[in-house]
Amino acid sequence: MESTNRSNRQLSRALCYSNADMRQARSPSVVVIGAGMAGLAAARVLHDASFKVVLLESRDRIGGRVNTDYSFGFPIDLGASWLHGVCNENPLSPVIGRLGLPLYRTCGDNYVLFDHDLESYALFDMDGKKVPPELVTKVAEVFETILAEMNKVREEFSEDKSMLHAISIVFERRPELRLEGLAYMVLQWYLCRVEGWFAGDADTISVKSWDKEVLLPGGHAIMVWGYLPVINTLAKGLNIRLGCRVTKIDRCLNEVKVTVEDGTTFVSDAAIVTVPLGVLKAKAIKFDPRLPDWKEAAIDNLGVGIENKIVLHFDRVFWPNVEFLGVVAETSYGCSYFLNLHKATGHPVLVYMPAGQLAKEIEKMSDEAAANFAIMQLKKILPGASAPINYLVSHWGTDANSLGSYSYDTVGNSHDLYEKLRIPVDNLFFAGEATSMSYTGSVHGAFSTGLMAAEDCRMRVLERYGEEDLFQPVMGEESPVSAPLLISRM
Known part of the structure; x- marks a missing residue:
């Protein structure tokens, strides 16, 4: 030996x-x-x-941190799963286009805060009552106004602040933007999605740099x-x-x-x-x-944040035919987000996606306890939800090979x-x-x-080596390729 x-x-x-x-x-x-x-x-x-x-x-x-799992008999991405920017300008476009890989577009624009179009939302309160779609849209408009005002705040202060602190300043200056009741909880849900985008909590995200990312056109799409x-x-x-x-x-x-x-x-x-x-x-x-x-x-x-996935595989679909389900709450920490993969793949799968401090706390649980936690959140909005036949749980924060999901400012x-x-x-x-x-x-x-x-x-x-004049084209420059394929929404 x-x-x-x-x-x-x-x-x-x-x-x-x-x-x-x-x-x-x-x-x-x-x-x-x-x-x-x-x-x-x-x-x-x-x-x-x-x-x-x-x-x-x-x-x-x-x-x-790309990990496609086949234990259900079909592909599930436990890590990265979206292509952000469905366009030829995306550096990955030549590879995806050459392979002819299908994508499922979840958002028709390039907005950083929403990886789904608003018509695909289905939000519920803690009692399982559906939030009226017109309220969801109205609060989205208010939230955009808050963010615009927040950017004004950052221009006025030389010292950086957290997004949460800047938003509190906006409310002091423009109290009419404060919301109450169900509308306030929907606002917290939008803040929860911001935290999911950065995999960090709003009190740690830089207001100076939160929107420095270059957004490619074409919206967002799931790798089917x-x-x-x-x-x-x-x-x-x-x-x-x-x-x-x-x-x-x-x-x-x-x-x-x-x-x-x-x-x-x-x-x-x-x-x-x-x-x-x-x-x-x-x-x-x-x-x-x-x-x-x-x-x-x-x-x-x-900064390096955490966003995990708890993948629930059911024997049938019992949820609304939307791209995601959300639970609104009094705090962003209490809100929930479920991705409906049935829309994209045809398989009866929901993916619970906690981020930030919530993700850290769930990582301390066993896989079974984490799955039960996700099911408990689901039953708040769908009391008749059946038990999953299988589940998968990611651990990007405690995995010694990653120790986090992705970086943020x-x-x-x-x-x-x-x-x-x-x-x-x-x-x-x-x-x-x-x-x-x-x-x-x-x-x-x-x-x-x-x-x-x-x-x-x-x-x-x-x-x-004295051969600096040699040139090899980087991958993707050898020949033109088509744009990534798209699957129409079901």
């Missing part, structure tokens, strides 16, 4: 070469850390550019077959090592040495780090020499921290949704930063 392990380690080291060996062989190499969307995109580009690439992944699967076909396409033919948790990265002028948990080392010209922000915050990887102060400050000060910190996190350090490059200033917290943001890191890495390494 000992002899076999020694041979395996020698084989691993042989996959990436020292700088001197590569100069002789004319074969540049790179280690990519993390097989999520960013890591796969980077590895794909560099592999296609004739680099020797090894992709290290701590999990026993690829995809990272899940994101796994995209992941598998990017991964085809790559040298991927699963179960390889990176613990240390040593860098010098001409090479990088990456050490994994069992002591195996990989030496290459450069490395691309795509692990989630939560993992970087936990200092699960030791950098030698340590990262610059400005890089560590970006890691420490960017916290109070008192500049939006340019995303760019600081992306900037290379010597021959060490960074990618992932938390390095995207434009598409923060999104799958296409992670993908686009993977492409950027690969190109930066390729140019830096080839310059060292």
Whole structure:
């Protein structure tokens, strides 16, 4: 057994070469850390550019925070499931279009706060009474006015504030915007959806930076077959090592040495780090020499939130034919959100999606207790709801491989921290949704930063080889492709 392990380690080291060996062989190499969307995109580009690439992944699967589960007999995305921006401008459009993957559009515009059109809402109060649709629309208009006033507040104060604090100032200045009774509870539900968008609580979200994300046109759409076909396409033919948790990265002028948990080392010209922000915050990887102060400050000060999914599979549909169900309450914490996947996929599935502090508290529960909690919320609006035949529960906050769902701007910190996190350090490059200033917290943001890191890495390494004039097109530029397919609403 000992002899076999020694041979395996020698084989691993042989996959990436020292700088001197590569100069002789004319074969540049790179280690990519993390097989999520960013890591796969980077590895794909560099592999296609004739680099020797090894992709290290701590999990026993690829995809990272994209996780398409098939245990129900059909695909369910436990992580990312939406494409935000159904248009050719979306960086993922070439891949999705080439694969012909169907999408189900849930929103016809590009508004950050609503990933569903208002006519698809079905909100209920705690007694199970349906909120009149005209009230839902009216409160939405009031909420938009509140947000516009909130943006005026941020222009008046040099010091950053939380969204919740800024909204309280708006109410002091314009008391007519205060709502009461059922309308107030609907307003809290809209605030709950804002918190779901950022995976954080309103008292932690920066009013200075909350709307800095670039919104692509075309609205939002669910990946009907899940994101796994995209992941598998990017991964085809790559040298991927699963179960390889990176613990240390040593860098010098001409090479990088990456050490994994069992002591195996990989030496290459450069490395691309795509692990989630939560993992970087936990200092699960030791950098030698340590990262610059400005890089560590970006890691420490960017926010990482939690949004989880409790997927309930039923034997039949017993709920209204709308895209989601909501429970309004006196606080955003008490509100609930259920995505109706039957509209998009034809399967009798509801997905409960808690975010922020509520998600953190639910993660402390067992899967059974979490599922029961979701069913309890459902029975508040549908007392006759049947028990699910199966359920799935995500744990993005406590999963050691993620330690959070996605990044957001916290109070008192500049939006340019995303760019600081992306900037290379010597021959060490960074990618992932938390390095995207434009598409923060999104799958296409992670993908686009993977492409950027690969190109930066390729140019830096080839310059060292004296071949900086070589050009390899990034993926998606080789030929025009059609826009992603759409499924009409059922």
